[in-house]
Amino acid sequence: MTGTTGPTKVLASGDHFIAPQLFVDALKSAAPGLDLDFRTQTTPWPLTPFGPVGNVKEASGAEDELLEALGDAEIALVQMAPFTEKVIKAAPHLKLIAVARGGPVNVDVEAATRAGIPVTFTPGRNxxxxxxxxxxxxxxxxxxxxxxxxxxxxxxxxxxxxxxxxxxxxxxxxxxxxxxxxxxxxxxxxxxxxxxxxxxxxxxxxxxxxxxxxxxxxxxxxxxxxxxxxxxxxxxxxxxxxxxxxxxxxxxxxxxxxxxxxxxxxxxxxxxxxxxxxxxxxxxxxxxxxxxxxxxxxxxxxxxxxxxxTPHLAGATRQTADRAAAITAGEAARFLRDVPLRHVANPEALGGRES
Known part of the structure; x- marks a missing residue:
């Protein structure tokens, strides 16, 4: 992500499984020396079941709460937060959505593609x-x-x-x-x-x-x-x-x-x-x-x-949470260094970047 001056603003939106601090620590480890300004958000999952939010499914939290937490962040490391068409349209500074899930089902990928925002995910995390x-x-x-x-x-x-x-x-x-x-x-x-x-x-x-x-x-x-x-x-x-x-x-x-x-x-x-x-x-x-x-x-x-x-527990291990945060942060670190991304849901949003 060349051409950026000052610290890169990053939203770490986690929950009670993948805590925001896991994202923060993982990105600091994956991108040592980079100037990063973190803000955090915690959605209520899994204490409150996920479900449809706006035009996405399997999400947690509200669109307005996400927009308030997002502010002018350029990178979002997320687990369940609802990146709907409404949110993406209202986030002109956003350049990357890195999702800590096997598929970005909480993201309107088509809206992100229209906005030129690559969306990454974490295959094999669990x-x-x-x-x-x-x-x-x-x-x-x-x-x-x-x-x-x-x-x-x-x-x-x-x-x-x-x-x-x-x-x-x-x-x-x-x-x-x-x-x-x-x-x-x-x-x-x-x-x-x-x-x-x-x-x-x-x-x-x-x-x-x-x-x-x-x-x-x-x-x-x-x-x-x-x-x-x-x-x-x-x-x-x-x-x-x-x-x-x-x-x-x-x-x-x-x-x-x-x-x-x-x-x-x-x-x-x-x-x-x-x-x-x-x-x-x-x-x-x-x-x-x-x-x-x-x-x-x-x-x-x-x-x-x-x-x-059993109540949807198959992926519920500490190793899964740690692994998901690390894979997500790794994608963000590659993006920050202009290195090709590994797991992109919408490669057409990369422009000149090769996946």
Whole structure:
């Protein structure tokens, strides 16, 4: 960012997961010696759920509060703050929006592009955390860990879980299907292969050579569903993947299969799941994400059998927060030094800068 005189004004907009000071410390470390003037903002997430703000989704805080915090800042390091069209139009000094998330869903990227503002993001920031959590959900569902814990605390000793017909299932030797094979899915596959699972992958963008090298088998989504005793979702939400699991293809699962979703609620239609669980067609369901977040008190799956629910925690580790802040600050440091950026959502906004 050549031609700037005086300190560069930076907004560090964090929350109760990635605190503003994490951004400040990370940028100071990534750009030592640069003259930086920081201002900070804290949005209420995750103590208050994110949601639509203006014309963006999955954001936290209000547009007017963001504009007040932003002032004449040139660089914004953000987690959930709503960079809507309104905010971008009212921020003529802004030159970079660096988002500490896997995708800049809280930014109107088209408005930023029209304003000539590159938007960066942090792919893979929570890959290890989300992969570990997904495997944890599989184990919890296969071995009835949450149910056993709750029942024992209520004074019920479930010795009948040792009866052959009631016992759990090992991952060793089990066929597990992964829908999506990006950063998270590939880590899950590596862990599952260490357990001894046979891993199927449905992902049209996966290189067959990579799949072969990783020891996983590529197949179609329908083929994966027919053959997998456990299915775990790791895809992004797009118009093509929304409700990719639905009443029609969920019936393809082997009777008693386990379904895990720690990716995004929109990937599957939740409506048929209670019936599939009650019939035994679906043996167990473990979910960390929902069609409505948080799910309402009368959500049908609350009363369905063999359901494990967690409140969107897959990426909630300190390492994820530290890693996200570091990647975000690294992009800002490159921008300040006129070094090509690594993770740009809108390269057409870079002008003469190469990504």
């Amino acid at each position: 890959a290890a955390a989300a992969a570990e959590f997904a495997v944890g959900l599989m184990l919890a569902a296969l071995r009835r860990i949450p149910n056993s814990d709750a029942e024992l605390k209520n004074g019920v000793w479930r010795g009948d879980y040792y009866a052959y017909e009631n016992t759990g299932v090992e991952l060793d030797g089990t066929t597990v299907g992964l829908v999506g094979y990006g950063a998270i899915g590939s880590i899950v596959a590596r862990v599952l292969r260490a357990f001894g699972s046979h891993v199927l992958v449905a992902d049209p963008y996966t290189d067959p050579a990579k799949a072969a090298a990783d020891g996983v088998e590529l197949t179609s989504l329908d083929g994966l569903l027919r053959r997998s005793s456990v299915v775990s979702l790791h895809a992004r939400v797009t118009p093509e993947t929304r409700h990719m699991l639905n009443a029609d293809n969920l019936k393809l699962l082997p009777k008693g299969a386990v379904l895990v979703n720690s990716a995004r609620g929109e990937l599957m239609d939740y409506a048929p799941l209670p019936g599939l669980l009650r019939s035994g067609q679906l043996g167990a369901l473990a979910v960390d994400v929902y069609d409505i977040e948080p799910p309402p008190a009368d959500w049908p799956l609350h009363s369905a059998p063999n359901v494990i629910t």
